[in-house]
Amino acid sequence: xxxxxxxxxxxxxxxxGLSCQKMLNVDSxxxxxxENMWKSKNDAxxxxxxxxxxxxxALANENAYWAYGxxxxxxxxxxxxxxxxxxxxxxxxxxxxxxxxxxxxxxxxAAIAQCNLAIAKLPGIPALDNRYSVxxxxxxxxxxxxxxxxxxxxxxxxxxxxxxxRDPSDGTFTPVAREGWQKVLDFAAAEAQMAFDKLPWQYxxxxxxxxxxxRGQGISHWRSILATKGAALTLLAHIAAWKKDxxxxxxxxxxxxxxxxxxxxxxxxxxNLVKSEGSPSTFRGRTDENIFQVDLNLDHAExxxxxxxxxxxxxxxxxxKKEAEIYVSKDSILNIYNEITDERGALFFADLGSINPMFYxxxxxxAALKNPTLxxxxxxxxxxxYEELILLRAECKARLGIAxxxxxxNAVRSRRVLPNLANTITGPAxxxxxxxxxxxxxxxxxxxxxxxxxxxxxxxxxxxxxEDVRNGAAYWPLSKSALSLNPALTQNNxxx
Numbered sequence: 492x493x494x495x496x497x498x499x500x501x502x503x504x505x506x507x508g509l510s511c512q513k514m515l516n517v518d519s520x521x522x523x524x525x526e527n528m529w530k531s532k533n534d535a536x537x538x539x540x541x542x543x544x545x546x547x548x549a550l551a552n553e554n555a556y557w558a559y560g561x562x563x564x565x566x567x568x569x570x571x572x573x574x575x576x577x578x579x580x581x582x583x584x585x586x587x588x589x590x591x592x593x594x595x596x597x598x599x600x601a602a603i604a605q606c607n608l609a610i611a612k613l614p615g616i617p618a619l620d621n622r623y624s625v626x627x628x629x630x631x632x633x634x635x636x637x638x639x640x641x642x643x644x645x646x647x648x649x650x651x652x653x654x655x656x657r658d659p660s661d662g663t664f665t666p667v668a669r670e671g672w673q674k675v676l677d678f679a680a681a682e683a684q685m686a687f688d689k690l691p692w693q694y695x696x697x698x699x700x701x702x703x704x705x706r707g708q709g710i711s712h713w714r715s716i717l718a719t720k721g722a723a724l725t726l727l728a729h730i731a732a733w734k735k736d737x738x739x740x741x742x743x744x745x746x747x748x749x750x751x752x753x754x755x756x757x758x759x760x761x762x763n764l765v766k767s768e769g770s771p772s773t774f775r776g777r778t779d780e781n782i783f784q785v786d787l788n789l790d791h792a793e794x795x796x797x798x799x800x801x802x803x804x805x806x807x808x809x810x811x812k813k814e815a816e817i818y819v820s821k822d823s824i825l826n827i828y829n830e831i832t833d834e835r836g837a838l839f840f841a842d843l844g845s846i847n848p849m850f851y852x853x854x855x856x857x858a859a860l861k862n863p864t865l866x867x868x869x870x871x872x873x874x875x876x877y878e879e880l881i882l883l884r885a886e887c888k889a890r891l892g893i894a895x896x897x898x899x900x901n902a903v904r905s906r907r908v909l910p911n912l913a914n915t916i917t918g919p920a921x922x923x924x925x926x927x928x929x930x931x932x933x934x935x936x937x938x939x940x941x942x943x944x945x946x947x948x949x950x951x952x953x954x955x956x957x958e959d960v961r962n963g964a965a966y967w968p969l970s971k972s973a974l975s976l977n978p979a980l981t982q983n984n985x986x987x
Contacts, residue, residue, distance in 0.1 A: 529612035532623035536706065538609045539631040542638040543717075545602035547785045547872075549642075551798030553592045556872050559649050559967075560937030565952050566827070566930070567817040570847065575803075575816055581955055583968050584986060595970040599646050600656070606639035608659040630701055633689035637718035637726070640682035641783075641874075644730055647672045647679075648941050651966040651983060666979035673734065680730045687723035692753040694719075715781035716871075721747050721754040722783040725875045728883060733945065737887040744884045755779045756877045758906050765838045767854045774853050776871035782880065785872040799868040800935060804850040810866045818847040819934075827931055834908045835931060852935050873936060878903050882929050889921045896921060900928055907932070922946065959985060 528534055550556040561567060562578045569575040577585035583594065613632045617625050646653050652669035655678060691698035694705045694713040705713060724743045731740035747754060759773050759780035766772035776784050787793050796802070806815040819827075821843065828836030837843070839852040855870035881899050888896035894914065900921075901911040912924060926946045930939055943949045944965050950957045955964045968986035 529616060531616065531620045532627075535613055535616050535623055535628065535631055538605075538612065539635050542602060542606045542609060542635050543785075545598070545605050546638055546642060547787070549598035549602055550785055550872055551787070551795070552598055553589050554798060554800065554803060555593060555598075556937050557800050557803070557935075558589075558593050560940050561935065562817075562940075563953065564939035564943055566819055566823060566934060566939060567850075568820050568823070568847070569817055570814050572816050581953060581964065591970065594968055595972060596646055596650065596653070597973070599642050600654075602642055603639055603656060604660065606635050606642070607657065609635045610639070611659045626700070626702065629689045630691075630705070633686040633700075634718045636682045637686040637690070637723055640679040640686065641726055643675050643679040643682075644726060644733070647675050648733065648944070649967050650969065651963065654977075654980075666977050668979040669981065676730050676734055680727055683723045683726045683730070686718060687720050687727070690718055690720045690723055692720045692750065693755065711777065714777045714779070715784050716777060716786045718783070719754070721750075721756060722875060725782050725880055728880070732883060732887060737890045741884060741887040741891065741893075744880060744887070747880065748884075756782060756880075758877055758881075758902070761834050761838055761907060765852055765854075767851075767856065772855075773873060773876065774855050774870040776873070780877050781871070781873055782875035782877065784874060787871060788869065796867055799855075799870050799872070800850075800853045801855070801868045801870060804935075805854065805856075805866075806849060809849075809854070809856060815847065815849060817850075819850055821846075821848060824848065827927075827934070830909055832908045832910070833931065839934065850935060876936075878932050879929070879936075879938065882925060882932065885928075886922065886925050889917075889925060892917075896925075900925055903928060903932060 529538060558578060562575065563581050565579065567579070569579055574585065574587035574589045577583075577587065577590065578593070583590065610632060613628050613635070617623050617628050643653070643655070652672050653675055654667040655670040655675050656667060657678070689700055691701040693710055694701055694708075694717060695710040696703045696705070705717075724747050728740040728743035728747075731737070731743065747756065751757075757779050759771075759778070763771050763778070763780075764773045766775070769775065771778045771780075773780060776786055776788065787795055787799060801810075803816040804818065806812055819840065824836055824840055824843070839850065841849045841851040853870050855868060857867040857869045881902055885896045885899035888894075888899065894917075897912050897914055897916060905911065912921075916924060926942060926948065929942050933939065933942075943952055949955050949960050949965060963983045963985040966983050966985070969980060969982055974980050974982060
């Protein structure tokens with residue numbers, strides 16, 4: 492696996508240099524000429540897996556996944572770092588190096604550029620290397636389409652309208668204007684549907700889309716870290732829900748739950764959700780409860796000292812620093828977990844008697860690699876998991892007036908030692924319960940800010956007003972470098 496990632500990086504140097512240099516102003520260092528790439532099965536493997544690698548780089552860079560999805564929502568308090576406090580206050584034009592990085596979408600577009608190139612090149616490889624079958628090519632192509640679709644969905648939620656780039660660069664730079672976010676999501680949905688058609692439910696070697704061991708590995712190796720039919724349907728459901736097409740979203744979710752014997756998705760116990768070592772564990776990853784994750788795994792030599800939430804939330808004695816960068820205050824914990832039987836409050840946090848309790852829900856420290864000055868983090872970035880999907884279904888049903896919405900909420904609550912909600916709770920009151928249940932269950936998983944947008948609750952949780960939101964404050968400003976390099980771009984209204 493490590494060799495595949497190394498190959499992916501070599502591939503990136505070989506094929507990504509020109510387009511990145513022209514479009515994203517990233518210097519190129521070529522290891523292989525473009526003429527000698529995309530000719531063999533190994534090239535296909537490296538080129539397609541590079542898309543996953545670049546997605547991981549974009550999400551892990553400066554803890555971007557949590558910067559975008561958590562910090563603006565207000566649940567986490569900052570100790571001393573000015574950049575994180577500015578982020579928490581939605582002061583997104585503040586002059587910090589990290590803020591410059593979060594404003595800049597070039598890492599996402601580097602991943603998109605790699606996907607565009609792979610989609611163009613993969614279909615030609617079976618004719619050049621008979622070891623690479625058409626079936627395997629179609630599976631790799633479907634994964635790349637899924638990654639590209641996910642990236643577009645993700646950046647639309649951050650910046651709103653974004654450039655829609657579908658083709659590999661020809662070596663010239665043409666300014667590309669921002670496309671309306673609805674059109675971008677329509678494209679992403681079409682891509683996710685195309686990916687669904689050629690993806691397996693599981694990499695168990697039994698499906699016609701993936702016969703035999705994929706790349707020499709069995710199901711336990713690939714579980715939840717590669718695109719599947721379930722991951723594609725989950726993405727389609729989220730795209731539809733973001734567009735407020737709740738019936739379509741519900742239809743996609745029901746296709747997942749109706750095929751549970753094929754995908755094996757299920758609820759996670761609270762013990763496994765917070766388990767800090769070994770499997771099964773949600774944030775150790777590769778479990779039936781996770782639908783799609785970005786792996787950072789000791790077994791594959793992918794662990795890191797940065798790029799994961801633990802880098803901000805842990806302190807002594809777990810890591811060699813006296814103070815964590817962020818924490819959830821005791822008052823907030825009591826407010827969020829305000830039902831006495833809810834077991835998550837006591838299990839998600841440690842040192843509750845201190846001024847700044849530690850967030851322990853996501854805690855995967857590698858005991859295998861100890862260092863007196865460093866600790867290595869081993870947690871996956873869990874993007875989609877089953878509880879989140881069921882709560883999304885509850886939201887869709889509630890908005891459509893379907894009575895069984897409360898049953899989906901209770902399906903999560905009962906597994907966290909909470910009493911069932913009454914069937915008489917409906918309408919806005921039920922939506923409030925769903926938002927709160929998502930907040931309790933998914934805290935620290937990169938959802939709360941986007942939930943505040945979709946539930947229209949930003950003014951209730953932050954200092955931004957309803958007028959600010961109408962003027963575009965929910966979105967991030969474009970970086971100065973993007974605006975200077977591409978004269979066709981315009982800044983988001985609130986940040987002009």
